[in-house]
Amino acid sequence: MSTAAPRLRFRDAQIEMAHGAGGKASRRLVEGLIAPLLLSGTTELLGDAAHIIVSGTTIAITADSFVVKPLRFPGGSIGELAVNGTVNDLAVSGAKAEALVVTYVIEAGLPTETLEAEVRAMADAAARAGVAIVGGDTKVVEHGKADGLYITTAGIGRPIPGLSLSAKSVRAGDRVILSGPVGDHGITILLARGELDLEADLRSDTRAVLAFVEALAAAAASGLRWMRDPTRGGAATSLNELARDARLCIALQEDAIPVRDGVRGACELLGLDPLHIANEGQFLAVVSDEYAGRALDALRGAGCPEAAIIGTVREQPAGTVLGVTSYGGTRVIDMLVGDPLPRIC
Amino acid sequence: MKFVDEFRDAAVIGKAVEEIRRLADPARHYRFMEVCGGHTHAIYRFGLKDLLPANIELVHGPGCPVCVLPMGRIDDGLAMATQEDVVFAAFGDMMRVPGTHGSPLEHKARGADVRIVYSPADALRLAENNPGRHVMFFAIGFETTAPSTALTLIRAKAKGIRNFSVFCNHVTIIPGIRAILDSPDMRIDAFLGPGHVSTVIGCRPYEWIARTERKPIVVSGFEPLDMLQSVLMLLRQLRNGEAKVENQYKRVVPWEGNRAALKAIAEVFELRNYFEWRGMGFISQSALRVRDSYAEWDAERRFSVPGIRVTDPKAAQCGEVLKGVLKPVQCKLFGNECTPERPVGALMVSSEGSCAAYYNYEHRKTLTNIAAPA
Numbered sequence: 001m002s003t004a005a006p007r008l009r010f011r012d013a014q015i016e017m018a019h020g021a022g023g024k025a026s027r028r029l030v031e032g033l034i035a036p037l038l039l040s041g042t043t044e045l046l047g048d049a050a051h052i053i054v055s056g057t058t059i060a061i062t063a064d065s066f067v068v069k070p071l072r073f074p075g076g077s078i079g080e081l082a083v084n085g086t087v088n089d090l091a092v093s094g095a096k097a098e099a100l101v102v103t104y105v106i107e108a109g110l111p112t113e114t115l116e117a118e119v120r121a122m123a124d125a126a127a128r129a130g131v132a133i134v135g136g137d138t139k140v141v142e143h144g145k146a147d148g149l150y151i152t153t154a155g156i157g158r159p160i161p162g163l164s165l166s167a168k169s170v171r172a173g174d175r176v177i178l179s180g181p182v183g184d185h186g187i188t189i190l191l192a193r194g195e196l197d198l199e200a201d202l203r204s205d206t207r208a209v210l211a212f213v214e215a216l217a218a219a220a221a222s223g224l225r226w227m228r229d230p231t232r233g234g235a236a237t238s239l240n241e242l243a244r245d246a247r248l249c250i251a252l253q254e255d256a257i258p259v260r261d262g263v264r265g266a267c268e269l270l271g272l273d274p275l276h277i278a279n280e281g282q283f284l285a286v287v288s289d290e291y292a293g294r295a296l297d298a299l300r301g302a303g304c305p306e307a308a309i310i311g312t313v314r315e316q317p318a319g320t321v322l323g324v325t326s327y328g329g330t331r332v333i334d335m336l337v338g339d340p341l342p343r344i345c
Numbered sequence: 346m347k348f349v350d351e352f353r354d355a356a357v358i359g360k361a362v363e364e365i366r367r368l369a370d371p372a373r374h375y376r377f378m379e380v381c382g383g384h385t386h387a388i389y390r391f392g393l394k395d396l397l398p399a400n401i402e403l404v405h406g407p408g409c410p411v412c413v414l415p416m417g418r419i420d421d422g423l424a425m426a427t428q429e430d431v432v433f434a435a436f437g438d439m440m441r442v443p444g445t446h447g448s449p450l451e452h453k454a455r456g457a458d459v460r461i462v463y464s465p466a467d468a469l470r471l472a473e474n475n476p477g478r479h480v481m482f483f484a485i486g487f488e489t490t491a492p493s494t495a496l497t498l499i500r501a502k503a504k505g506i507r508n509f510s511v512f513c514n515h516v517t518i519i520p521g522i523r524a525i526l527d528s529p530d531m532r533i534d535a536f537l538g539p540g541h542v543s544t545v546i547g548c549r550p551y552e553w554i555a556r557t558e559r560k561p562i563v564v565s566g567f568e569p570l571d572m573l574q575s576v577l578m579l580l581r582q583l584r585n586g587e588a589k590v591e592n593q594y595k596r597v598v599p600w601e602g603n604r605a606a607l608k609a610i611a612e613v614f615e616l617r618n619y620f621e622w623r624g625m626g627f628i629s630q631s632a633l634r635v636r637d638s639y640a641e642w643d644a645e646r647r648f649s650v651p652g653i654r655v656t657d658p659k660a661a662q663c664g665e666v667l668k669g670v671l672k673p674v675q676c677k678l679f680g681n682e683c684t685p686e687r688p689v690g691a692l693m694v695s696s697e698g699s700c701a702a703y704y705n706y707e708h709r710k711t712l713t714n715i716a717a718p719a
Contacts, residue, residue: 014451014454014455015454016450016451016453016454017450017454018450024686025686195463195467196463264349268349270463271696323392324392325353325355325391325392325569326353326355327353327354327355327358327359327362327396327569328355328359328392328395328396329391329392329393329394329395329396329569330392330395331389331390331391331392331706331707332705332706332707332708333706334685334704334705334706337685337686337705338440338441338685338686
């Protein structure tokens with residue numbers, strides 16, 4: 001018996017930077033080309049990590065690559081990102097990271113000192129996140145063929161008991177919680193490149209969010225429906241995916257969204273939307289109205305003092321994220337289109 | 346954030362909206378054109394249409410530099426970009442604008458050296474840092490950006506940097522407005538004047554609109570409160586039967602403009618006899634070219650420019666939308682064949698283009714009635 005070849009919906013003639021930006025084009029590439037050929041399941045399964053059953057035990061598994069330029073920036077470096085990124089993907093899928101493996105793609109000519117600093121940064125980040133690094137691989141490519149250093153990490157995790165997360169369980173009336181200010185990472189990287197004559201006192205927000213996820217999960221109990229860490233493509237892209245998968249509307253109260261002045265200022269000047277800027281230490285959660293207050297308090301108490309309820313889930317218009325201003329205007333908040341800031345993580 | 350928050354204050358905005366509702370005559374329909382694409386963007390970004398009474402219609406004008414550029418000029422620029430050792434430098438806005446054989450970004454993916462810069466000075470720095478290559482800056486914009494291009498050319502000449510040139514596509518706003526007023530299918534009651542352009546040219550160049558055409562015009566800022574105040578000022582003029590030029594954006598726009606900027610423009614540029622605008626045809630004296638004294642830095646003279654003329658795709662109605670005759674959604678391609686991700690026309694690309702603004706911020710709102718915010 002033969003199975004029909006999967007139908008591909010990806011029609012772009014070549015791969016462009018936008019396909020890696022985490023927005024609409026990335027989604028099209030993954031759902032239109034990669035998933036149909038590699039994954040037998042539906043696109044709904046494309047969360048931050050897959051939960052699979054091995055010999056009767058559920059484990060979470062995920063992988064992530066890091067190509068950030070520059071390698072070091074205020075608040076962190078590529079090594080730290082590589083650990084936190086994978087730990088966070090597991091955390092927001094409802095799992096505690098147990099072990100990581102790491103791959104380095106190194107450009108010939110990279111100073112040993114630079115590599116050592118990144119390996120040390122990974123060791124420190126893993127210790128802080130309470131996860132073991134258990135193996136990996138190293139490749140070296142010719143000078144000029146990579147930008148110093150690329151790192152890939154893959155991780156497995158143990159599901160946090162009692163959690164069942166899915167866009168499908170989100171209901172109208174639920175609340176959207178954000179763990180802290182958006183845009184710090186992306187704008188920090190942009191400014192760290194020194195290509196703009198702009199300065200701001202900003203640091204990347206890279207950190208492991210597991211402890212915060214656990215605090216929120218304990219307080220929200222069965223009211224916790226969905227989580228996501230809004231990295232590339234920003235909070236707007238994550239919430240658009242939720243709106244689409246849940247077939248509901250996410251209505252954000254614009255002035256409730258925490259954004260630092262430096263990020264707002266840079267975005268105003270450059271014509272960017274903070275909701276499209278990448279984060280590396282924040283997460284979004286949807287919690288039932290009943291538990292939202294408690295969940296927010298727990299999150300604030302656990303080390304996210306700027307956490308906020310930023311919006312509400314509504315029935316209509318389904319599949320859409322809306323921004324509602326304090327003075328009553330509304331706008332549609334779309335996914336990221338194009339690639340305003342390449343190579344941020 | 347200073348100079349931003351006070352112009353988005355809910356209580357103050359509420360008062361302005363109330364006053365607009367009181368002044369607007371329910372028996373008549375108002376058509377106000379916002380000339381500038383920055384205003385179009387702000388209207389949708391801040392949801393201002395939700396705040397205005399239904400009988401005040403905002404008509405989007407031609408003030409989006411990327412949008413008014415005909416496709417042939419993009420092809421010309423890209424023809425230069427594909428020559429050996431040429432770096433094509435342009436603002437991010439330009440990067441996804443389709444040419445006949447793809448956008449600058451698509452050319453980049455195929456190997457052309459295409460760079461995003463945030464100012465012409467960045468492009469000049471690029472030339473200084475890459476002496477073996479020629480950096481061609483694709484200059485676009487109204488009088489807002491022309492001074493920085495001019496100052497960059499003055500610096501290039503002073504420093505003797507010869508691996509740098511400008512492909513000049515600067516246009517001037519007044520002939521564009523005149524073309525709209527001359528257009529027989531256009532009925533506009535009053536104008537929101539462009540804020541950024543006016544920081545350079547001041548308010549005097551608009552006086553003929555008030556005097557000869559008897560249309561009120563208010564030069565406006567870009568924050569929600571700025572624009573509502575400007576609408577209010579237009580309503581007051583109409584109610585009093587007046588037609589004058591007013592300046593709402595006094596904190597930024599001097600009535601006489603910026604003399605130093607105008608001097609820089611005059612030093613480097615002169616008016617072209619005519620220039621093609623997308624969808625509006627050739628408009629006389631509507632654009633700038635590099636003067637003979639700067640010929641060495643003029644890409645049009647350094648390179649052989651093919652001078653390509655391309656007609657827009659037949660089904661696209663960019664011209665009608667650009668002139669405000671059609672709303673973006675009334676174009677047959679809107680939202681299906683033409684989206685921000687796969688734009689057919691430039692109005693769907695630039696954040697200042699009315700199609701992109703409408704698509705990004707507005708059109709799905711209309712699919713279902715939205716109740717007041719919870």
